[in-house]
Amino acid sequence: MRNKKKSLFVVSAPSGAGKTTLCRKLCEMVPDIRHSVSYTTRKPRPGEEDGVHYNFVDEKRFRTMVADNEFIEWAEVYGNLYGTSGKAIEDMIKSGIDVILDVDVQGSKQIRGKIPGSVFIFVLPPSMEVLQTRLTGRMSDSAEVVKKRLGEMKNEIREYENYDYVIINDTFDIALNELLSVVTAERVKVSKVDSDWIRENFFKEE
């Protein structure tokens, strides 16, 4: 195999930037990459499948996983628990599969340094105005709640500097091509080259 070392791609974005659709589409288009499935104590919504959208577990099971150090990141959001299993990611990487994980800025911070060769990607909307329009369109909340949420998002956006790549989701197809390019380019990085393959193909009689 030319390159056998696989990567974890961590994708973060303020909500409304379109990261989930980007990641889903990427997995449809690229071979040997899989979306990491998070664990949650939240109840499934109509159409959500266990093991596909989330691994749905009860709080007791979740707390045991926390105690056993199974999560590389976890958080409580509006009373529900969400977490990412480090072992599941490492198993996929070992089996020769790249993993893509979409997680918020806080989750991404917890992951840093834990999985070698991780690549951090930040997805931005084209402007604050666009984010505001998208957010107002999908929230039934009061203007005050929207304003508070936008303030939080600004703090998230400031974190872009800590990522490796910044993709601006203005035109979806361009943003998707950029995300595909990041995955393809990372796969041909010199650190991913299998030196056994090089030896076998160029220096085998030595």
Next chain:
Amino acid sequence: MRNKKKSLFVVSAPSGAGKTTLCRKLCEMVPDIRHSVSYTTRKPRPGEEDGVHYNFVDEKRFRTMVADNEFIEWAEVYGNLYGTSGKAIEDMIKSGIDVILDVDVQGSKQIRGKIPGSVFIFVLPPSMEVLQTRLTGRMSDSAEVVKKRLGEMKNEIREYENYDYVIINDTFDIALNELLSVVTAERVKVSKVDSDWIRENFFKEE
């Protein structure tokens, strides 16, 4: 502008790996990237245009450019002089254009550290056997000359470890897509983000 910092992409390969065709095709497909034109004292071959394939100069002019430190790399090959103008590259980068330069392993070594944000790409043939077949097919030389040349190429191939990316040119379209992806991914690196653009679009009222 979202990203205003441009890059120099330095592409090296043993001859027969197909780097020149890859670079030419890339420039046709990607906007805002230009192939750097080398200077040479060699006489133009039929079909070669001054300023397109090479800047053809006489030896006196070339030696003056060497004395004036205009070349970031230069070499004598079979009695002819070849060189790359650092100023021409820096001018293109300043004007908002990425530059691609194909240059051998020795030339690439001379460039290292001279232009900030340079990206080094190594193109490999799929195997030594393929390289040998391609080389024998296009050389009219004796078996001994071919053998010597292959030995030199092995030494060049060992240098792949000093590059940022390694592209294996087995199937041309796959190799081209990998090269395109490297250019696209490098353009969305966080180091290329224009922080003024971020401020203007997300924090302008602050």
